[in-house]
Amino acid sequence: MKELLTILVGALFIENFVLSKFLGICPFLGVSKKRETALGMSGAVVFVMALAGAATWMVNAWLLVPLHLEYLQTLAFILLIAALVQFVETVLKKVAPPLYRSLGIYLPLITTNCAVLGSALIHVERGYTLLQAVVYGFAAGLGFTMALVLFSGIREKLETCDIPESFKGMPISLIAAALVSVAFFGFAGLVLPG
Amino acid sequence: MGAILIPVAVVAGLALLFGIGLSIASMVFHVQRDPRVDQVRGVLPGANCGACGFSGCDGYAEAIMAEGTSIDLCPVGGNTVLAQLSVLMGVEPETREGSQARVLCQGNWHTVDMKYRYEGIQDCVSAANLLGGMSACIFGCLGMGSCRRACKFDAISVEDGLARILPSKCTGCGLCVAECPKGIIRMLPVKTAHAVLCSNHERGAISRNNCRTSCIACGLCVKNCPVDAITMDRHLAVIDPHVCTDCGKCAEVCPQHTIRPIRTDVAEWLQRNA
Numbered sequence: 001m002k003e004l005l006t007i008l009v010g011a012l013f014i015e016n017f018v019l020s021k022f023l024g025i026c027p028f029l030g031v032s033k034k035r036e037t038a039l040g041m042s043g044a045v046v047f048v049m050a051l052a053g054a055a056t057w058m059v060n061a062w063l064l065v066p067l068h069l070e071y072l073q074t075l076a077f078i079l080l081i082a083a084l085v086q087f088v089e090t091v092l093k094k095v096a097p098p099l100y101r102s103l104g105i106y107l108p109l110i111t112t113n114c115a116v117l118g119s120a121l122i123h124v125e126r127g128y129t130l131l132q133a134v135v136y137g138f139a140a141g142l143g144f145t146m147a148l149v150l151f152s153g154i155r156e157k158l159e160t161c162d163i164p165e166s167f168k169g170m171p172i173s174l175i176a177a178a179l180v181s182v183a184f185f186g187f188a189g190l191v192l193p194g
Numbered sequence: 195m196g197a198i199l200i201p202v203a204v205v206a207g208l209a210l211l212f213g214i215g216l217s218i219a220s221m222v223f224h225v226q227r228d229p230r231v232d233q234v235r236g237v238l239p240g241a242n243c244g245a246c247g248f249s250g251c252d253g254y255a256e257a258i259m260a261e262g263t264s265i266d267l268c269p270v271g272g273n274t275v276l277a278q279l280s281v282l283m284g285v286e287p288e289t290r291e292g293s294q295a296r297v298l299c300q301g302n303w304h305t306v307d308m309k310y311r312y313e314g315i316q317d318c319v320s321a322a323n324l325l326g327g328m329s330a331c332i333f334g335c336l337g338m339g340s341c342r343r344a345c346k347f348d349a350i351s352v353e354d355g356l357a358r359i360l361p362s363k364c365t366g367c368g369l370c371v372a373e374c375p376k377g378i379i380r381m382l383p384v385k386t387a388h389a390v391l392c393s394n395h396e397r398g399a400i401s402r403n404n405c406r407t408s409c410i411a412c413g414l415c416v417k418n419c420p421v422d423a424i425t426m427d428r429h430l431a432v433i434d435p436h437v438c439t440d441c442g443k444c445a446e447v448c449p450q451h452t453i454r455p456i457r458t459d460v461a462e463w464l465q466r467n468a
Contacts, residue, residue, distance in 0.1 A: 059208070069200070069204055072204065075205060086216055087219050093223065
């Protein structure tokens, strides 16, 4: 239990996927204009990352490792994640249309989200167990959520600010993102037990 | 051999497995889709220009069916699409007065002086950032073709440093209007036959100094208009399209040829979009 908590806190703050590992920057900048869309995207990412954690662990441990094909991880995981997202989309469309509509375009976008692939490759590299891998994926997704929601709040505030003409739009967003990231580096000094 | 065949077999097997799984899933979780969405989508022009305010023609078609969005939001399709949509949706067909984009400027390389020679990024916004552009007229067309690149219908050409919009191709989507940093592209009703092709609000002496086709605010058009459709707004003649009867008197008296007949193919356009 303590281990899982360590993984959770670590993935949330110390090695936040967006702000410390710089994975998933595209959705981070693309869908953080409004808090609602940010939450929609984040929900989909948490869901897919946790599922992908389990699925990639199984493929890796039961198929790739016994056959000594670890070098196929990247290829196999991309294939797996793409299929998984497609499957989740099909199921959601039927089972939970409101959720499907609220996730909208963000669900298929996750297919090519490097944060999902990143979490899969990292849990393999660290030799996590199945449960740990799922928790790690879930925590990484939560970290992504936190970064996105924090940043969408900042961007909503920026909308009403008097920004110099040349900084309007993307430039000021990038500067704000850099400052948030620097702030998160403060967590790097946090030493976790275990 | 095994070193190659096994990985190939594993990846191919995985792909096959996922493929079969997905096709089974799509059969098990099949959702009945409203066939009218596809019909509506088929009627729409398919340019995906976004002028309706949705992400594209697909988004608009779904919005019409699911949310009951108004069917007259597509400026590109005009009355043709509107009529087809009203048949599909089973509502009373109606017509609507279309509008088209116009460049309200005639200043090209031959008629306008240059403040300096511009060799930067070939884009109107960049050029406009340097002292309001290289054209001596601060209001006029810069001719770098930002509007041409914005146009999805190939309706804009740039000749001698002046953007021209082909009425036969312009669909009235308004993308170029938003793109022009000088704001000299305006939407005018399709039937507009005469327009003041100048946007310069400077005093006549100054504007004439910079450009040989600018409005000099002499007021002859205002005096000669039989229906009082023309007013002077800060040294620039403005025609009210709702009052104008297209008699053409203003174009005859304008000493600078700023007011010109802008279209001769009104009848043809109306017929095409009837």
